[in-house]
Amino acid sequence: xxxxxxxxxxxxxxxxxxxxxxxxxxxxxxxxxxxxxxxxxxxxxxxxxxxxxxxxxxxxxxxxxxxxxxxxxxxxxxxxxxxxxxxxxxxxxxxxxxxxxxxxxxxxxxxxxxxxxxxxxxxxxxxxxxxxxxxxxxxxxxxxxxxxxxxxxxxxxxxxxxxxxxxxxxxxxxxxxxxxxxxxxxxxxxxxxxxxxxxxxxxxxxxxxxxxxxxxxxxxxxxx
Numbered sequence: 001x002x003x004x005x006x007x008x009x010x011x012x013x014x015x016x017x018x019x020x021x022x023x024x025x026x027x028x029x030x031x032x033x034x035x036x037x038x039x040x041x042x043x044x045x046x047x048x049x050x051x052x053x054x055x056x057x058x059x060x061x062x063x064x065x066x067x068x069x070x071x072x073x074x075x076x077x078x079x080x081x082x083x084x085x086x087x088x089x090x091x092x093x094x095x096x097x098x099x100x101x102x103x104x105x106x107x108x109x110x111x112x113x114x115x116x117x118x119x120x121x122x123x124x125x126x127x128x129x130x131x132x133x134x135x136x137x138x139x140x141x142x143x144x145x146x147x148x149x150x151x152x153x154x155x156x157x158x159x160x161x162x163x164x165x166x167x168x169x170x171x172x173x174x175x176x177x178x179x180x181x182x183x184x185x186x187x188x189x190x191x192x193x194x195x196x197x198x199x200x201x202x203x204x205x206x207x208x209x210x211x212x213x214x215x216x217x218x219x220x221x222x223x224x
Contacts, residue, residue: 016044016054024063024074025164026129035064035072061160077164079216086212089158093143094205096155100145101190101200108145109190115141116187123180128172131180135172138183142190171214182207 020040023029040051055072058064062081066072115138122130143155172179189195189203 012046013050013053013057016040016046016050017057020054020058021061021063021160024058025160026133027164027169029074031074031076031164033074035074037072061157063160082212082215085158086208086215089155090205090208090212092151092155092158093139093208094201094203096143096146096148096151097186097204098197098201099148099151100142101195101197103147104145104190108141112138112141112145112190113187116183119180119183123176126176128169128176131172131176132169135179135183171211174214 020029020035029035035055037048037051041048044051055064055066059066059072063075064072065075115134118134119131119138121127122134139159143152146152186200186203186207189200
């Protein structure tokens, strides 16, 4: 961590929460790490109150665990997390993809296609972290185009743990090209306006469901 962060008075808790979320997701702060209040106060130049409020926000998101009188720790992903969340995420993200396909405008599709090109560059360069970053953006953009605020909020909560780089990188290291090819096919479906929206929904749902056994395997082999 460096001490050059600049924060505005308005939305201070949100800004701290966002910084911590990004640091956890990209692996700068690792699973099981303790978040030290005094160090964060010094880093951000703030009192204890906004730090603790940010911890509560991250706890709601499922990124940290608050242990009273002990401390706040980055959550470790468990087998139960995968088993509970993947089926729900698969169904809801499939619905979001169908709605996005039905409601998508040309400019929104262009934006997704530009992100896909970044995924392609990362895959060709075997850049796992770059691919993880743009894969995350690709799905966020697709979900946002659904224009269903309740669905977007629920998926943001469900997806957050599976965006953690340590979790996702194991999957990508094993089959980066396979993941890229699935997303290439997804983009082809989105660009073809003759595609049955229900097929888009099924494709995305199946894509997520097929990933679940692999994630469970990583946990069983104690790779996390």
